[in-house]
Amino acid sequence: MATTYDIPEVLDRREGPSGEVVLRRHGTLLQIIVNGCFLMDTSDGRSERRLVDAALNALDRRAAPAVLIGGLGVGFSLAHAAANPRWGRITVVERERAVIDWHRDGPLAELSREALADSRTEIVEADLIDFVNETSATFDALCLDIDNGPGWTVTEGNDGLYSAAGLASCARVLRPGGVLAVWSAQPSPEFEGSLRNAGFRYVRTEEIPVARGVPDAVHLGVRPG
Incomplete structure (x- = not known):
């Protein structure tokens, strides 16, 4: 008997600022593909939530800290931040108009509807590097x-x-004692070195186990006070 495999269904395909961006449904999962490169899906979200929690835990107990989330993606980071009343202003920078539309009135709305309705949330359509x-x-x-x-x-x-210049821009928009948290599909000792060279303190990496392969990682650094 022949084996039947799920064939991904393309829900939307558009040209964005950096090329083709695609939203697919594969079984129960929604997937975002950019220029043929798998970016993320709705399978888990643990590491995206850890990204937000690790940044908050690394902050001092300042009231209503403001967070900038770079990349809307499938919405895990935004939804998790908005679910925590400790965060103050929540700004999400996303350059792909298609991704924003998929959240506002498309297939991803179920994941982010409450977060988008939160008065603390602002979505900015821009390239993250230009924004910082x-x-x-x-x-x-x-x-x-x-x-x-x-x-x-x-x-x-x-x-x-x-790069050194990019990390300097990140440091510029951070308040003293502020935290830079960067998600990665694998730990990067080289990037830890880049953070230290850029002047960040208390640099460390939190690893998140995955079903198979190397763990996901969140790289953290603190801007000096």
Whole structure:
């Protein structure tokens, strides 16, 4: 008897600022694909939630800290932040209009509807690198999840975020004692070194076990007070 495999169903396909972005349904999962590169899906979300929690835990007990989430994705990070009343302002920067639309009135709305309705939430349609270079706003935490990691970027232009100049821009928009948290599909000792060279303190990596393969990771650094 022939084996039957689920064939992913394309729900939407668009051209965005950095190329093709696709939303697929594969069985019960929703998947985001950028230029043919798998970015994320709705299978778990533990590491995205850890990204937000690790940043909050690394902060001092300041009241209503403001967080910038880089990348809306499937909405796990935003939904988790909005579910915690301790966070103050929650700003999400997403460059793909398609992803924003999928959350506002598309297949991903179920995951983020309550978070988008939260008065603390603001969605900004912009490239994250441009935003951190140009904004006059400051934040207590930056939770960045726009790539598969510092060494596995979705587009070449994202490399600049993890460079000395990019990390300096991240530090500029952080308040003293603020936390930079960066999600990665695998731990990166090289990026830990980059964080230290950029002046971040208390640099460490939290690993999140996955079903198979190397663990996901959250890289953390604190801007000096």
